[in-house]
Amino acid sequence: MAVAPHTEPLKPLRPPRKRRVNESVRTWRWSDRIALVLCWATGIALCLIAGAIVLYMGVKGLQFLKLDMIFSRPQASADQQGSGGFLDPILGTVLLTLIGIVLATPVAVATAIWIVEYGRPSWLARGVESGIEIVAGTPDIVIAIFGLALFQQGLFSPLSFTAEGGAVFGRSFLTAGAMMSLIALPMVFGATREGLQAVPMHLREASYGLGKTKIATIRRVLLPAVKPNISTGAALGMGRIAGDTAIVVVLLGATLRIDPEGSIPGTNVLRGTGGTLTSYVYNNSPAGEGNAEQKAYAAAFVLLLIVIALNFAVDLIARRGAKTGLESTRLGA
Amino acid sequence: MIEETEVRNPRPPLPPPVRRIVVDSPPTVVAPAAVDQSAARPERSPAGPERMTLDSLSVFYGANHAVKEVSLPIRQGEVLALIGPSGCGKTTLLRTLNRLTELTPTARREGTIALDGQDIDLLEVTELRRRVAMVFQQPNPFPMSIFDNVAYALREQSRKRPSKPVVQPLVIDALQRAGLYDEVRDDLERPALRLSGGQQQRLCIARAIATRPEVLLMDEPCSALDPRSTAVIEELIGDLRRDLAIVIVTHNLQQAYRVGDRVAFMYLGDLVEYGPTEQVFGAPRAQRTRDYVGGAFG
Numbered sequence: 147m148a149v150a151p152h153t154e155p156l157k158p159l160r161p162p163r164k165r166r167v168n169e170s171v172r173t174w175r176w177s178d179r180i181a182l183v184l185c186w187a188t189g190i191a192l193c194l195i196a197g198a199i200v201l202y203m204g205v206k207g208l209q210f211l212k213l214d215m216i217f218s219r220p221q222a223s224a225d226q227q228g229s230g231g232f233l234d235p236i237l238g239t240v241l242l243t244l245i246g247i248v249l250a251t252p253v254a255v256a257t258a259i260w261i262v263e264y265g266r267p268s269w270l271a272r273g274v275e276s277g278i279e280i281v282a283g284t285p286d287i288v289i290a291i292f293g294l295a296l297f298q299q300g301l302f303s304p305l306s307f308t309a310e311g312g313a314v315f316g317r318s319f320l321t322a323g324a325m326m327s328l329i330a331l332p333m334v335f336g337a338t339r340e341g342l343q344a345v346p347m348h349l350r351e352a353s354y355g356l357g358k359t360k361i362a363t364i365r366r367v368l369l370p371a372v373k374p375n376i377s378t379g380a381a382l383g384m385g386r387i388a389g390d391t392a393i394v395v396v397l398l399g400a401t402l403r404i405d406p407e408g409s410i411p412g413t414n415v416l417r418g419t420g421g422t423l424t425s426y427v428y429n430n431s432p433a434g435e436g437n438a439e440q441k442a443y444a445a446a447f448v449l450l451l452i453v454i455a456l457n458f459a460v461d462l463i464a465r466r467g468a469k470t471g472l473e474s475t476r477l478g479a
Numbered sequence: 480m481i482e483e484t485e486v487r488n489p490r491p492p493l494p495p496p497v498r499r500i501v502v503d504s505p506p507t508v509v510a511p512a513a514v515d516q517s518a519a520r521p522e523r524s525p526a527g528p529e530r531m532t533l534d535s536l537s538v539f540y541g542a543n544h545a546v547k548e549v550s551l552p553i554r555q556g557e558v559l560a561l562i563g564p565s566g567c568g569k570t571t572l573l574r575t576l577n578r579l580t581e582l583t584p585t586a587r588r589e590g591t592i593a594l595d596g597q598d599i600d601l602l603e604v605t606e607l608r609r610r611v612a613m614v615f616q617q618p619n620p621f622p623m624s625i626f627d628n629v630a631y632a633l634r635e636q637s638r639k640r641p642s643k644p645v646v647q648p649l650v651i652d653a654l655q656r657a658g659l660y661d662e663v664r665d666d667l668e669r670p671a672l673r674l675s676g677g678q679q680q681r682l683c684i685a686r687a688i689a690t691r692p693e694v695l696l697m698d699e700p701c702s703a704l705d706p707r708s709t710a711v712i713e714e715l716i717g718d719l720r721r722d723l724a725i726v727i728v729t730h731n732l733q734q735a736y737r738v739g740d741r742v743a744f745m746y747l748g749d750l751v752e753y754g755p756t757e758q759v760f761g762a763p764r765a766q767r768t769r770d771y772v773g774g775a776f777g
Contacts, residue, residue: 352619355579356632356686357608366631371622 200450207447210440216448220402220426229438232445234403235426238319239388239452241415242398242422245323246330246387251380253327254334259364262342282332290396293325297397306417307407318407318417322397329390330383337379341372377463385456388449391424400425423449527556530693530724531576531611536590538571538580545571547748548590553694558716558725560739560756562732564771568748569728573696576726577611578604595693612687616699618679620671620686625663628671628682629653632689649689657685658715677708684715688723695719697727701734713738732772736760744768 171179215231223229257274265271281289297305298316306318345368353363394400399419406414421429423445428434430442531553538546546568553559553576561569571580578599580586592599599607620628629650634641650667654660659681663669671682680700687695697716701709716725716738729735735742735756742759744752744767752759752768763769 346619348615348617348619349621351579351582351613352615352621352683352686353631354582355577355608355613355615357605357612357690358631359605367621 200454203443203447203450206443207450209443211444211447215441215444222402229441232423232426232441232448235421235423235445236448238394238398238404238420239422239424239449241319241420242323242326242394243384243387245319245416246326247334247380247384249324249327250330250383251334251376254331254379255338255369255376258335258338258342259368262339263360263364263368278332278335281328284328285392286329286390287392287396289325289328290393293321293393293397297321297324304417307419317397317399317419319398319420320416322393325393325397326387326390329386329393330380333383333386334376334379337375337382338372341375342368345371374463374466378460381456381460381463385453385460388422388452388456389424391428394422394425395428398422398425400429402426402429423452527554527724529553530555530595532593532596533576534591534593536572536575536592537588538568538575539587539589540571540583541585545748546575546745547750549745549750551743551750551753553724553726555693555722555724556720557740558720558727558738560735560742561726561728561745562730562735562742562771563745563751565730566747567745569745570698572745573698573726573728574613576694576696577608577613579608579613609690610692611694611696612690612692614680614683614687614695614697614700616702618676618683618703620674620679620682622670622672624668625654625671625674625682626650626667629686629689632686653685653689654682656688656719657681658711658718659685675708677704677711680704680708680712681715684712684719688719692723694724694726697725699728699730702730709734732760744771746771 171182174182212231216236217233218231219233220235221228221230257278261271261274294316296302296316298314300312300314302316302321303314305320305324307315309315349367349371350363353367354360358366398421399405400421401419402421404415404420405418407418408414427442427446427449430438430445432439529552533549533551533553535548535550536546537544537548549572551559561573563569574580575588576592576599580588581604594602594607594610599611602610621631623631626647630643630646633646633649651660654663659678662678663674671679674682680703684695684700701712704712713734716727719725720740727735727738729738739756741754742752742756743750744759744763744765746767752763752765754764759768760772763772
């Protein structure tokens with residue numbers, strides 16, 4: 147053997163780190179102990195607040211909600227017996243949410259793909275990201291006022307009702323939905339971007355290594371992989387749209403009933419004004435004109451149920467995404 | 480306080496010295512220390528036609544010269560094993576062969592690589608990667624069904640996607656050649672990520688050979704697998720080399736010895752030694768090779 151034996155083990159570069167074995171709260175500083183208690187307390191307090199909201203609205207809602215309220219149209223009446231239900235606001239909520247999310251999702255997904263997969267020049271990518279952050283941070287009433295100013299331009303007259311003098315009303319399901327999409331867009335964008343960033347690089351390389359172009363990789367590998375993220379973002383965005391009031395009041399008219407505009411069926415509803423559950427609750431609350439607390443509570447309960455259902459859907463989608471096993475590849479396992 | 484003293488704990492002034500091997504006599508040509516030559520291995524195949532030719536290939540990452548002036552032939556019908564310590568440029572060399580290094584913005588290449596006598600820079604990169612396919616270290620099936628994983632590779636970027644009946648026989652053939660079909664034939668629509676690690680890697684091989692490439696690149700294909708799956712994949716490599724040229728990067732000298740017909744040893748970007756497996760392991764010409772296959776460093 148020409149090889150000298152080497153039996154002595156290599157010394158490690160530094161001695162192994164000493165670790166206290168029995169760490170307990172008793173060894174902590176007082177400030178840390180207080181901080182720990184505060185963390186627990188805030189968490190529990192939030193649970194209690196959420197529980198209180200659901201419980202209170204549940205008691206009030208179940209007390210006043212009658213099944214026929216959901217299926218009957220509202221009437222303008224001073225008498226509580228004759229003011230009907232809130233079928234129109236429910237339909238308005240559904241329609242507005244759909245318009246908003248249908249407009250927001252493709253834009254948000256396309257933007258996220260550009261940011262993560264292309265993102266050059268980098269100053270433009272930074273600009274796009276701050277743009278979305280600004281949209282996300284803008285109060286909805288500001289977005290609403292901006293939308294009103296925008297859609298009252300003559301250019302957008304097909305989207306809403308034009309008065310005889312030529313003034314564009316600017317309020318319709320289309321204009322409100324367009325502005326609502328700005329509320330949902332940051333949610334969908336953020337979820338999609340995170341999903342794309344979590345797709346491991348080696349999955350892209352696997353696709354390139356098979357002779358696939360970048361666009362084929364995005365279309366056939368990345369988009370299917372982030373589908374659960376897109377759905378999560380869309381459900382969150384829908385929750386935000388369903389819960390928004392300012393845009394409804396300013397851009398949808400917040401009317402009691404859905405008022406179609408024009409004679410073509412289908413588009414007449416889109417061009418017309420209406421209301422949603424949020425505006426119905428506002429108008430019927432003691433703060434509004436209706437002063438019909440019971441109806442407000444009942445409608446608020448239905449709205450809460452819709453939003454909770456959407457959040458539940460988010461959880462469900464996220465969990466199903468985990469079951470496909472993609473999570474394990476994301477961790478690199 | 481305890482934390483700080485730990486941090487200040489002085490590092491040794493110098494890294495521990497690399498253990499040098501004392502050569503007191505001219506090397507005798509016997510079994511290298513680290514490689515058990517009694518291990519069963521298939522017959523070496525005779526060298527086939529040259530598929531790829533590397534001519535003074537250099538790769539740089541920024542200022543870092545990762546691969547230095549490497550010239551090599553890659554022949555059909557044989558397995559070329561690239562060995563060397565970590566960071567010696569073997570993976571970079573492998574990834575350069577189908578221009579995957581171009582995905583790294585700082586990477587730059589000099590010298591020529593020819594595929595069947597044609598400069599690979601003159602080929603469409605998608606076509607090159609179909610003809611020089613890659614299997615990665617980490618099994619990386621796409622999050623879709625087993626069938627779609629293989630069919631994805633087969634589907635051209637054409638406007639009209641070939642229908643399932645057209646693709647199906649090709650998918651089954653690829654799965655059969657990768658030795659996976661019998662295990663998954665019952666349910667090709669199962670998500671690929673439900674397969675075991677070894678099965679996933681064979682699916683990745685099936686995906687890579689589905690387009691009938693001329694060269695198959697494998698980047699440590701067994702390093703994430705257990706010994707049994709490794710044995711299955713090594714056997715598969717032995718079967719596949721009849722139709723293909725295979726280049727495999729491996730850290731495992733035993734594996735290089737078992738599967739390689741030829742071995743190239745790289746060190747710090749240099750191609751130190753290239754030759755038939757028996758010669759590189761049994762009678763290495765260079766001192767550095769002798770040290771490495773003797774288990775001295777790495």
